Amino acid sequence: MKKNKMIERTIHGIFLILGLLTVGCVLLITVYLVISGIPAITEIRLFDFLFGTKWASTAAQPSYGILPFILTSVYGTAGAILIGVPIGFFAAVYLSKLANPKVKTIMEEAVSLLAGIPSVVYGLVGMLVLVPAVREIFDIPDGASLFSAIIVLAIMILPSIIKVSMTALEAVPKEYEDASLALGATPVETYFKVSVPAAKSGIAAAVVLGVGRAIGEAMAVMMVSGNVPNMPSLFQSVRFLTTAVASEMSYSSGLQQQALFSIALVLFLFIMLINATLNFFLKKEKD
Amino acid sequence: MSDIMTAKNLNLWYGETHALKNVNITIPEKSITAFIGPSGCGKSTFLKTLNRMNDLIPSVKITGEVCYNGQNIYDNSVDVNELRREIGMVFQKPNPFPMSIYDNIAYGPRTHGIKSKVKLDEIVEQSLRDAAIWDEVKDRLKKNALGMSGGQQQRLCIARALAVKPKILLMDEPTSALDPISTSRIEELAIELKKCYTIVIVTHNMQQAVRISDNTAFFLLGELIEYGETEKLFSQPTDKRTEDYITGRFG
Ligand SMILES: Nc1ncnc2c1ncn2[C@@H]1O[C@H](COP(=O)(O)OP(=O)(O)OP(=O)(O)O)[C@@H](O)[C@H]1O
Ligand SMILES: [Mg+2]
Numbered sequence: 341m342k343k344n345k346m347i348e349r350t351i352h353g354i355f356l357i358l359g360l361l362t363v364g365c366v367l368l369i370t371v372y373l374v375i376s377g378i379p380a381i382t383e384i385r386l387f388d389f390l391f392g393t394k395w396a397s398t399a400a401q402p403s404y405g406i407l408p409f410i411l412t413s414v415y416g417t418a419g420a421i422l423i424g425v426p427i428g429f430f431a432a433v434y435l436s437k438l439a440n441p442k443v444k445t446i447m448e449e450a451v452s453l454l455a456g457i458p459s460v461v462y463g464l465v466g467m468l469v470l471v472p473a474v475r476e477i478f479d480i481p482d483g484a485s486l487f488s489a490i491i492v493l494a495i496m497i498l499p500s501i502i503k504v505s506m507t508a509l510e511a512v513p514k515e516y517e518d519a520s521l522a523l524g525a526t527p528v529e530t531y532f533k534v535s536v537p538a539a540k541s542g543i544a545a546a547v548v549l550g551v552g553r554a555i556g557e558a559m560a561v562m563m564v565s566g567n568v569p570n571m572p573s574l575f576q577s578v579r580f581l582t583t584a585v586a587s588e589m590s591y592s593s594g595l596q597q598q599a600l601f602s603i604a605l606v607l608f609l610f611i612m613l614i615n616a617t618l619n620f621f622l623k624k625e626k627d
Numbered sequence: 628m629s630d631i632m633t634a635k636n637l638n639l640w641y642g643e644t645h646a647l648k649n650v651n652i653t654i655p656e657k658s659i660t661a662f663i664g665p666s667g668c669g670k671s672t673f674l675k676t677l678n679r680m681n682d683l684i685p686s687v688k689i690t691g692e693v694c695y696n697g698q699n700i701y702d703n704s705v706d707v708n709e710l711r712r713e714i715g716m717v718f719q720k721p722n723p724f725p726m727s728i729y730d731n732i733a734y735g736p737r738t739h740g741i742k743s744k745v746k747l748d749e750i751v752e753q754s755l756r757d758a759a760i761w762d763e764v765k766d767r768l769k770k771n772a773l774g775m776s777g778g779q780q781q782r783l784c785i786a787r788a789l790a791v792k793p794k795i796l797l798m799d800e801p802t803s804a805l806d807p808i809s810t811s812r813i814e815e816l817a818i819e820l821k822k823c824y825t826i827v828i829v830t831h832n833m834q835q836a837v838r839i840s841d842n843t844a845f846f847l848l849g850e851l852i853e854y855g856e857t858e859k860l861f862s863q864p865t866d867k868r869t870e871d872y873i874t875g876r877f878g
Contacts, residue, residue: 515722519784522680523735523791524712533738538725 370608377605380404380598389602395569395579397588397596404599406584406606412572413581413610416486416561417554420493424554425547427494428501432546435502436509437531455499463563466492471564478575484566486578492560497550504549508542508625509535541625548618555610558582581607631656631795631825632677637691639672639681646672648849649691654842659817659826661836661857664846665872670829671719673846674797677827678714679707695795712739715793719800721780723772723787728764731772731783735791750790758786759816778809785816789824796820798828802835814839833873837861845869 381389384404392405431451435444467484470491475483512535520530536543558580566577567587579587585600585607592600632654639647646669654660662670675681676693679700692699700710712735723731732751741747751768755761760782764775772783781801788796798817802810817826817839830836836843837857844854845866853860853869864870 513722515718515720516724518680518683518718519722519724519787520734520738521683522678522711522716522718523738523787524708524710525735525738526708529738533734534724 373601373605373608376598376601378602380595380602381605383595384599384602389599390606393571395584397592397599402596404595406581406599406603408569408571409579409581409584409603410606412486412565412578413555413607415572416489416493416565416578416580417551419486419490420497420554421547421550423490424494424497424501424550428498428546428550429505429543431498432502432505432509432543433531433536436506437527437535451499451502454495455503459496459557459560460563462492462496463560466560466564474575480575482566482577484564484577485575486565486572487574489561489565489578489580492564493554493557496557496560497553500553501546501550504546505539505543508539508546511542512538541621545618545621545625548614548621552611552614552618555607555614556582558586562586581610629656630654631696633692633694634673634676635692635694637673637676637693638689639669639676640686640688641672641684642686646849647676650851652844652851652854654825654827656825657821657823658841659821659828659839661840661843662827662829662846663831663833663836663843663872664852666831668846669849670846671799674716674799674827674829677795677797678711678716680711680716682707712791713793714795714797715788715791717781717784717788717796717798717801720804721777721784723775723780723783725771725773727769728772728775728783729768731787732790735787739791754786754790755783757789757820758782759812759819760786776809778805778812781805781809781813782816785813785820789820793824795825795827798826800829800831803831810835833861845872847872 384392389404389406390410391407392403393407394403394405395408396403431447435447439447466488470488471483473483474480474485474488474491478487516534516538517530520534521527525533561580562583565580565583567579567583568577569579569584570576572578581603585604588596589600630653634650634652637647637650638645650673662674664670672681676689677695677700681687681689689701693701695710695714698705724734726734729751732754733747736747736750741750752761752765755764760779763779764783772780775783781804785796785798785801802813805813814835817828820826821841828836828840840857842855843857843860845852845860845864845868847868853864853866860869861873864873870876
């Protein structure tokens, strides 16, 4: 008896330590980002940093305004959501409610595969196929643009939107759907008027998860967006918050490097906000 | 009393399982017909053939006919949604939608194209009154239906079914999840409703069948063993198996 209790306690202890390790990592990153992100912000001044429209970190008279990055990230994410959510949502409804089992299996497999493709591959295909196509179709000098990035991001967030929405839709009790059908509603009416509303917090969570994916993506967007710190415009080269950090970090120093940490901090705050929203929806889904 | 539904040589298979064997039955209009029988004998299955809810199960195969107003409901020309509007259903477990009480009742009429607020208000009130629950909920129509008690939820489901003005109401053990008081309210309600509707009810409670039904059908292993006036079936059953069942010797 006593021995069992000992083992029980030891195992409990090990799990606790492993759990704390994760929490520790998060704390460490947070503290590190805050400490290393604050100095540049105080030096540049918060307002000029966040709302300055010019980023020229290597100029003789350096300027550290990150509004172009913030807006590019916001627009890029919004665009990806605007395109990706309707497609993902309808795909999820189709797969969870309408598709015959064979089609469903194949398509689910495809969606999982899409989720597993590394982002550099998305970037590569985007660079070689999408960017030239955008240049041709819209007749612009360079296809590497916010538009191309939006398309790539929209495709990249599809798997999470489809999967999370599907889980929510499939969790809708069949009794609700039966009740609707028994009242003479058609299956499609039933799915959109009963199943979707019943799964709405889960679908909202899927959207927020998509936002998180899109705003945090670096590699693929760097490869298709041209990576120039312009104020965002749909058919111009742009730079995102993520790519701003990634593209200059390797050769930066001094205030420039500190400013990059500050950008990372801003990005981190965005992600925290998104996570809080996500948790809110997930919690609502549970109730 | 005229007949509203007739099943002729009805057989149903779930894959390989022969769940209904050559069922023949005639259900009179504006009366209560009870289905009794031991668990797994096919009562729910048969009930669901009456408004084609079995269509939703892919493995189901049906032969024979079910005629409603002289028309075989399994005919290709039949509009299933229209059929289900006329033959409503109340389920064993109360299953209100996770919406307000008002929206639950208005769901059916809205689906069938009624948009006028005045009209909907009227239908909601009338349906709730007919289901004997209006007084309990009239002050909280905008509240979520899931916050009601089980008995109230079931009466709400009955009201929801009535809101599309069906001709027949199929009820599958509507009181099995309810306390005795809620049960007797639903029984009173059923008796009240048969003035205007035809009711078919599955029940495990034989006293309930005796209390409320005009005719009773006894099922066993997918077969309809005996069918007739409730009073007669329970006092002088003609089949030995019916007698054994109603006297509690098996089941
Ligand atoms: N969806 C299904 N798939 C396969 N077999 C089924 C299905 N539904 C019911 N059956 C089978 O059909 C038979 C009749 O079931 P049914 O649910 O009609 O019985 P019941 O008389 O309503 O029983 P209970 O009183 O327990 O509700 C049972 O043998 C059951 O296992
Ligand atoms: Mg049953």
